Amino acid sequence: MEFNAIITRHRDLYVDGLLEFYKRYNTGAKEILIEINSNESIKEFKLYRLDHFEMINGESKPTEFNTTQYLDFETIEYGNGDFRIELNPFYWNGCEFILSPKPSNIDWLIDWINKWIDREDTNPEDANGLSRVIHSVTRPEETEEHIQFSTDFGSADIEPFLDLINELYIQQVKLVKIGSFSMIEK
Numbered sequence: 001m002e003f004n005a006i007i008t009r010h011r012d013l014y015v016d017g018l019l020e021f022y023k024r025y026n027t028g029a030k031e032i033l034i035e036i037n038s039n040e041s042i043k044e045f046k047l048y049r050l051d052h053f054e055m056i057n058g059e060s061k062p063t064e065f066n067t068t069q070y071l072d073f074e075t076i077e078y079g080n081g082d083f084r085i086e087l088n089p090f091y092w093n094g095c096e097f098i099l100s101p102k103p104s105n106i107d108w109l110i111d112w113i114n115k116w117i118d119r120e121d122t123n124p125e126d127a128n129g130l131s132r133v134i135h136s137v138t139r140p141e142e143t144e145e146h147i148q149f150s151t152d153f154g155s156a157d158i159e160p161f162l163d164l165i166n167e168l169y170i171q172q173v174k175l176v177k178i179g180s181f182s183m184i185e186k
Contacts, residue, residue, distance in 0.1 A: 050063075052064075099173045
């Protein structure tokens, strides 16, 4: 199956569930951007979009949507010259990327987050009232061989996903493993 078609199916599966979730939580606010209070020094790794937030009797009630559905398939490999992608089953809101070799810095990732998280809330909503933005990215963890981070693509279209793949190619990553490795047991 074509790479873009698989990514689109993952996104559609998640968004269908998210829209059902919003039928139950139809008051309050969707996709509110917050900055988590932590020791993290890079602001972009502290940014987090809540799926739903409301005040009830003066008490804040954040609610997150976590899907239990994903497309199950055997690992599919894609390649372009020295650049390879190993695509595994993943959750749209918990997509892990393992990169080898490690890029020399993470400035490109910070720029990518700023491009797609929409700090200023200027992205127009789609017909379903979704912001079409990513919800969070974890700080990359490093080993000697690779770095790994997770992305909650939220209500974003597939364009940020494809843009991230392109950025990894530009960063001269040779192998990208994509999956929800910590969430899906095989």
